[in-house]
Amino acid sequence: MATYLATEAKLSCRCGEVEGVVTNASPQTVNRVVCYCDDCQAFLHRLGRADLLNAEGGTDIVQIAPASLTFTRGQDRIAGLRLTRRGLLRWHTTCCNTPVGNTLSPAVPFVGIVAQTFGAERAQSAFGAPIGAILGKYAIGTAPAGSTGINLGLLLRAISKVLGWRLRGRAWPHPFFHKQTREPLYPLTVLSNEQREALRPYCGPLPTAR
Ligand SMILES: [Zn+2]
Numbered sequence: 001m002a003t004y005l006a007t008e009a010k011l012s013c014r015c016g017e018v019e020g021v022v023t024n025a026s027p028q029t030v031n032r033v034v035c036y037c038d039d040c041q042a043f044l045h046r047l048g049r050a051d052l053l054n055a056e057g058g059t060d061i062v063q064i065a066p067a068s069l070t071f072t073r074g075q076d077r078i079a080g081l082r083l084t085r086r087g088l089l090r091w092h093t094t095c096c097n098t099p100v101g102n103t104l105s106p107a108v109p110f111v112g113i114v115a116q117t118f119g120a121e122r123a124q125s126a127f128g129a130p131i132g133a134i135l136g137k138y139a140i141g142t143a144p145a146g147s148t149g150i151n152l153g154l155l156l157r158a159i160s161k162v163l164g165w166r167l168r169g170r171a172w173p174h175p176f177f178h179k180q181t182r183e184p185l186y187p188l189t190v191l192s193n194e195q196r197e198a199l200r201p202y203c204g205p206l207p208t209a210r
Pocket residue numbers: 013014015016017018093094095096097098
């Protein structure tokens with residue numbers, strides 16, 4: 001097995017107001033996966049950032065331990081969005097609507113960051129290429145090979161990463177939650193049912209809007 005030197009990877013929103021750094025970055029310490037689900041698509045359409053989706057509607061996501069991510073600038077420009085009252089909390093900047101991390105509650109410690117916030121070259125050198133694709137049934141056009149159905153290898157890897165981060169104390173400090181209260185650090189908006197439904201025509205597998 002190849003060994004990699006863990007490095008730091010800087011991330012930035014599109015306009016540069018918000019910056020952060022991921023420590024302990026290496027292909028072995030993260031999961032980099034392309035997600036084709038309609039929620040990830042809906043989120044980026046809601047932000048007006050469909051430019052971050054690939055041609056088939058996929059989002060290139062790097063999953064890391066919460067303690068690995070620190071924002072170094074522009075924290076007052078971070079806000080969260082929930083597509084429904086349950087499900088992921090999707091954090092983004094308010095300056096230029098760049099996604100900066102998907103999370104569940106801090107009890108399930110991981111942060112999924114859109115790879116482009118690192119820049120394509122830096123993402124590649126720090127994390128390696130995506131190791132797979134998931135939820136291809138929502139892909140627009142032809143689903144990428146291996147992206148439909150359950151990918152047991154990827155699933156087990158994701159679960160073991162999250163468990164490991166939890167066991168090794170990498171859940172805290174969390175970049176999006178207070179340690180004591182478990183409350184979000186940033187303002188959070190939940191879409192109404194109507195607002196959520198309005199995004200469906202833009203999303204795969206068969207979008208009817210542009
Ligand atoms: Zn910005």
